[in-house]
Amino acid sequence: xxxxxxxxxxxxxxxxxxxxxxxxxxxxxxxxxxxxxxxxxxxxxxxxxxxxxxxxxxxxxxxxxxxxxxxxxxxxxxxxxxxxxxxxxxxxxxxxxxxxxxxxxxxxxxxxxxxxxxxxxxxxxxxxxxxxxxxxxxxxxxxxxxxxxxxxxxxxxxxxxxxxxxxxxxxxxxxxxxxxxxxxxxxxxxxxxxxxxxxxxxxxxxxxxxxxxxxxxxxxxxxxxxxxxxxxxxxxxxxxxxxxxxxxxxxxxxxxxxxxxxxxxxxxxxxxxxxxxxxxxxxxxxxxxxxxxxxxxxxxxxxxxxxxxxxxxxxxxxxxxxxxxxx
Amino acid sequence: xxxxxxxxxxxxxxxxxxxxxxxxxxxxxxxxxxxxxxxxxxxxxxxxxxxxxxxxxxxxxxxxxxxxxxxxxxxxxxxxxxxxxxxxxxxxxxxxxxxxxxxxxxxxxxxxxxxxxxxxxxxxxxxxxxxxxxxxxxxxxxxxxxxxxxxxxxxxxxxxxxxxxxxxxxxxxxxxxxxxxxxxxxxxxxxxxxxxxxxxxxxxxxxxxxxxxxxxxxxxxxxxxxxxxxxxxxxxxxxxxxxxxxxxxxxxxxxxxxxxxxxxxxxxxxxxxxxxxxxxxxxxxxxxxxxxxxxxxxxxxxxxxxxxxxxxxxxxxxxxxxxxxxxxxxxxxx
Ligand SMILES: Cc1ncc(C[n+]2csc(CCOP(=O)(O)OP(=O)(O)O)c2C)c(N)n1
Ligand SMILES: [Mg+2]
Numbered sequence: 001x002x003x004x005x006x007x008x009x010x011x012x013x014x015x016x017x018x019x020x021x022x023x024x025x026x027x028x029x030x031x032x033x034x035x036x037x038x039x040x041x042x043x044x045x046x047x048x049x050x051x052x053x054x055x056x057x058x059x060x061x062x063x064x065x066x067x068x069x070x071x072x073x074x075x076x077x078x079x080x081x082x083x084x085x086x087x088x089x090x091x092x093x094x095x096x097x098x099x100x101x102x103x104x105x106x107x108x109x110x111x112x113x114x115x116x117x118x119x120x121x122x123x124x125x126x127x128x129x130x131x132x133x134x135x136x137x138x139x140x141x142x143x144x145x146x147x148x149x150x151x152x153x154x155x156x157x158x159x160x161x162x163x164x165x166x167x168x169x170x171x172x173x174x175x176x177x178x179x180x181x182x183x184x185x186x187x188x189x190x191x192x193x194x195x196x197x198x199x200x201x202x203x204x205x206x207x208x209x210x211x212x213x214x215x216x217x218x219x220x221x222x223x224x225x226x227x228x229x230x231x232x233x234x235x236x237x238x239x240x241x242x243x244x245x246x247x248x249x250x251x252x253x254x255x256x257x258x259x260x261x262x263x264x265x266x267x268x269x270x271x272x273x274x275x276x277x278x279x280x281x282x283x284x285x286x287x288x289x290x291x292x293x294x295x296x297x298x299x300x301x302x303x304x305x306x307x308x309x310x311x312x313x314x315x316x317x318x319x320x321x322x323x324x325x326x327x
Numbered sequence: 328x329x330x331x332x333x334x335x336x337x338x339x340x341x342x343x344x345x346x347x348x349x350x351x352x353x354x355x356x357x358x359x360x361x362x363x364x365x366x367x368x369x370x371x372x373x374x375x376x377x378x379x380x381x382x383x384x385x386x387x388x389x390x391x392x393x394x395x396x397x398x399x400x401x402x403x404x405x406x407x408x409x410x411x412x413x414x415x416x417x418x419x420x421x422x423x424x425x426x427x428x429x430x431x432x433x434x435x436x437x438x439x440x441x442x443x444x445x446x447x448x449x450x451x452x453x454x455x456x457x458x459x460x461x462x463x464x465x466x467x468x469x470x471x472x473x474x475x476x477x478x479x480x481x482x483x484x485x486x487x488x489x490x491x492x493x494x495x496x497x498x499x500x501x502x503x504x505x506x507x508x509x510x511x512x513x514x515x516x517x518x519x520x521x522x523x524x525x526x527x528x529x530x531x532x533x534x535x536x537x538x539x540x541x542x543x544x545x546x547x548x549x550x551x552x553x554x555x556x557x558x559x560x561x562x563x564x565x566x567x568x569x570x571x572x573x574x575x576x577x578x579x580x581x582x583x584x585x586x587x588x589x590x591x592x593x594x595x596x597x598x599x600x601x602x603x604x605x606x607x608x609x610x611x612x613x614x615x616x617x618x619x620x621x622x623x624x625x626x627x628x629x630x631x632x633x634x635x636x637x638x639x640x641x642x643x644x645x646x647x648x649x650x651x652x653x654x655x656x657x658x659x660x661x
Contacts, residue, residue, distance in 0.1 A: 006460065059487075064457075065454060065491070068458050069462040070465050072458060072460070072462055077461075077462075093454060097451070097458070102654070102655070103653055104654050105428070106429050108427075108439065108447065109446060109447050129376075165655075
């Protein structure tokens, strides 16, 4: 089976979808001859032509808004935002329009589209190339919000997203693009949206996470295991709809939970997961739920010291886990 | 000075000419009734098409049923021209079960119905322009001869999406008709505080597309300009920005008081240029209409409106739990 990194898996998913269905097309800044600034669409313009691989004008609202129109007329657009930091001009189109079209038309119209965006920090991207603003979309019923953490999941989830009848925001951690490789099958397969995965089984505590932080959590779990603490790591994979069962099943088993995420701590995805656990599993717990998250400052600074200070790390996660075990 | 006999535009039959008048009349009478219903407390909100009926019915009549229209909240004349019935519009006005636009979810004035190829709109101004561009891209990609037509107010052209939409449509020479219904105000703000240019259509030049301004109260002038733009789109010669100079003769909505920002004299002067009265005279001069027929048709419309009011008033609201439906395709409720 071929071995791929995440960026290759994503490109392969788009390629497979475009080959199978001529309604699928991509649009975004530099997605054509440049192949995307991260190369997610490399080679596709040569294969599928300019009408299906559109180098859009530099205007994010139009990338989302035009994609909505395409979807309304039966195409299956995949819109790329060059960085999640720059999705904000498109948020009006995504939240006011795409998310509400089916609802407001009482199922008469729908918007089957995917909005892909690289997000996340730890790449010396400074304030405006590091953000984790997924919480915005997690708060919007009508959208789905997907965040894969492995190449295999990225391809399978993206193929699910492209086939999905509703708008899907698809966040790809840019530090994961080339960090890990794994076996990723050729051709078509899917990973269902809305299902979390137990990335590492354990009995003593549950670490719930997504994106790059899953890998940091796994590193922390390996370190904890040396001291005899077995952490279970849950990779959410989809933030909306959230897979409540997988989270609650794990927490009821381990009786201790922490949520690890890179978004700002306050009202980040971990706040919702904590509330979920409090509502449904409070009396199963042996200790309060912990959050290890991005700092509550406007954004991640550029310099290395403050970037590390901002981000959760395997070490910080392990330390928090030890505190959780002691409480 | 001898008046010249008015000439019917090419491609419009006598029935077509009369139908345009009837659509304008339905829009007016329905709108008037909605205001009285609002004032007696039967419905919380009206947003009005009054004064803009020629603009709306005029551009909509230039399209085929298989074209796609993307109206804005003032376009009841467009909805009527496309075939939405008085009964359906009254159900929407009351927010009742069976409203084909949104089943009572949206405020009145938010038209949309796939059966009529009329895309659902939100309250957010101008966003719909980009939807029309995407629709037109799909049409062009499939080498169809259909067009997308989208309407908006002049105030909303200050928004970024207006410029982004013109830019896209012109780069790809898409079959889009952009219709600006310029009524001179964005709620209370007059045009001179909305933009420095005299005509919205001047902005077309920056996007290398034709920009045309016509008298929006002259329905045949609107129709002819729209037909020309639509044919340009069908031929593959790209988009057009069509500006219709008109006026809303009532407040912005039932929550507005227009006396604080415009004089009664100004409103009266525009009422003298009423698009429906003007077109009625034209039809009479063409020998297609007379006072008797006018009375009869008005009575018919009024009767239909009253029947619709009665039905909509009695109709049930959607069940509370119905609000949980159609968030996503793959689940009924949450
Ligand atoms: C993005 C946005 N901002 C503000 C509003 C509130 N609002 C509704 S209509 C309107 C004025 C619109 O004026 P214009 O575009 O000229 O259209 P008109 O109502 O005159 O037909 C405003 C400010 C809105 N609906 N959407
Ligand atoms: Mg206006």
